[in-house]
Amino acid sequence: MRHGTDAQIMAEVNERALIRKIAWRTLPLILLSFFVALVDRANISFAAATMNADLGFSETVYGIGASVFFLGYALLEVPSNLLLAKFGARVWLARIMLTWGVISILTAFVHMPWHFYAMRFALGVAEAGFYPGVILYLSSWFPGEHRAWAISRFYVALPLSYVVMGSIAAPLLAMHGWLGLHGWQWLLIVEGLPSVLLALVLIAALPDRPETAPWLDKRERGWLADVLAREAAAAGPPSHSVLHALTNRFVLMLGCANALNYIAINAVVFSAPKLLAQGTGLDVAGVGRVVSAGGVAIALGVLVVSMLAGRTTARTLVTYAGLMGLAAAGLALLWLGGTGASTIAGYVLYIAAAQTAGMLPLAVVSRLIPAGDRPAGLAMANTISQGGGFLGPITWGVLADATGSYQLGVALLIPVSLTAAAVALAVRARSLRAG
Numbered sequence: 001m002r003h004g005t006d007a008q009i010m011a012e013v014n015e016r017a018l019i020r021k022i023a024w025r026t027l028p029l030i031l032l033s034f035f036v037a038l039v040d041r042a043n044i045s046f047a048a049a050t051m052n053a054d055l056g057f058s059e060t061v062y063g064i065g066a067s068v069f070f071l072g073y074a075l076l077e078v079p080s081n082l083l084l085a086k087f088g089a090r091v092w093l094a095r096i097m098l099t100w101g102v103i104s105i106l107t108a109f110v111h112m113p114w115h116f117y118a119m120r121f122a123l124g125v126a127e128a129g130f131y132p133g134v135i136l137y138l139s140s141w142f143p144g145e146h147r148a149w150a151i152s153r154f155y156v157a158l159p160l161s162y163v164v165m166g167s168i169a170a171p172l173l174a175m176h177g178w179l180g181l182h183g184w185q186w187l188l189i190v191e192g193l194p195s196v197l198l199a200l201v202l203i204a205a206l207p208d209r210p211e212t213a214p215w216l217d218k219r220e221r222g223w224l225a226d227v228l229a230r231e232a233a234a235a236g237p238p239s240h241s242v243l244h245a246l247t248n249r250f251v252l253m254l255g256c257a258n259a260l261n262y263i264a265i266n267a268v269v270f271s272a273p274k275l276l277a278q279g280t281g282l283d284v285a286g287v288g289r290v291v292s293a294g295g296v297a298i299a300l301g302v303l304v305v306s307m308l309a310g311r312t313t314a315r316t317l318v319t320y321a322g323l324m325g326l327a328a329a330g331l332a333l334l335w336l337g338g339t340g341a342s343t344i345a346g347y348v349l350y351i352a353a354a355q356t357a358g359m360l361p362l363a364v365v366s367r368l369i370p371a372g373d374r375p376a377g378l379a380m381a382n383t384i385s386q387g388g389g390f391l392g393p394i395t396w397g398v399l400a401d402a403t404g405s406y407q408l409g410v411a412l413l414i415p416v417s418l419t420a421a422a423v424a425l426a427v428r429a430r431s432l433r434a435g
Helices: 006-012 015-042 044-055 059-075 077-087 089-109 113-127 130-139 144-155 157-173 183-205 218-234 242-246 249-269 272-280 284-308 313-336 340-357 360-368 371-403 407-434
Strands: none
Touching: 015 089, 015 113, 015 130, 015 144, 015 157, 015 183, 015 218, 044 059, 044 157, 044 183, 044 272, 044 284, 059 077, 059 113, 059 249, 059 371, 077 089, 077 130, 077 242, 077 371, 089 113, 089 130, 089 183, 130 144, 130 360, 130 371, 144 157, 144 284, 144 360, 157 183, 157 284, 157 340, 218 371, 242 371, 249 272, 249 313, 249 340, 249 360, 249 371, 249 407, 272 284, 272 340, 284 313, 284 340, 313 340, 313 360, 313 407, 360 371, 360 407, 371 407
């Protein structure tokens, strides 16, 4: 039992110092884990530069393989998040990392299209629940007004993954012939190993919840519990129904907004090395530098947006809509360009705006639904988002095979991004009416 009034507890606790303490104890491991997940998910885009030729894969085959990751991911998203709520973040996130690391390594040994499809689907199943699970985990540590800031600090792993992949892809591909393996095989093996090792670190070092953290004193635990309880009360009583949480209007609308965003993101990301090579004439190392530059641009975008958005849901949603408008402008520049400079500028603008926007919808969902509905609600919003991830690469691959270029695909993604902006503004209007 705590002693003293809520006002006394608030006066005794330095809020900023407490948030910094929590951030240093939780976010570095989460950031590193997310970074490894992103590398293992997207390293296939660099491997494809030589893998497709070695194995005789067409753009359609590769697009299907890139897409089925998101099918496996989406199907297991909600069950995985419910299990995380049951077993705790430390154990469940470590389990996720261990399995996806092993599967990522095994992908290096595929020989036929169905092997490729099976491993990508299995990788999605293994990683299911990681991102919404992290948002759920952070929701138990950071009050709502600090949550977007906290998410932005671990989301920096996304641009870091671009920088690292762009820097090390060429040296790893150059290992072609070592021990009888292709360069793309070495790329998948070397980049898969860290997640296996990190799973062991995570289970030993990640704190589960504030109530059991020895580095928080009673006053700090009390303050945090009071703030989170007030936020939970303001969001309304939990439905105590998984179905109700899954069909919450804000869950569905924000999930759809981000699904539209991910249709475009995953189409571009999984073909970025080839798209940039065609548009600029650069070799693998040169393309890697452009991808790294995109990562730096995302990092800047994340830092700027974390200062502009987060205090209120209305501001966050307006920021999301603005970013999607910038993403559409980047796609238009890619489509209308025709020079190496315009291709690079369009890609960097698009990837910075779209990927930065991707961190915001689940942060908003976590504030608009009751705490008891978050495990299912956050997972459902991300499941819908990953549906877009499934549709994007496969459609993109079919269009590329049919037309011989990526131009038509880029053009079709412009209205998709603008529609995502419109949905976010509709959510803003409904949230303001709901009070």
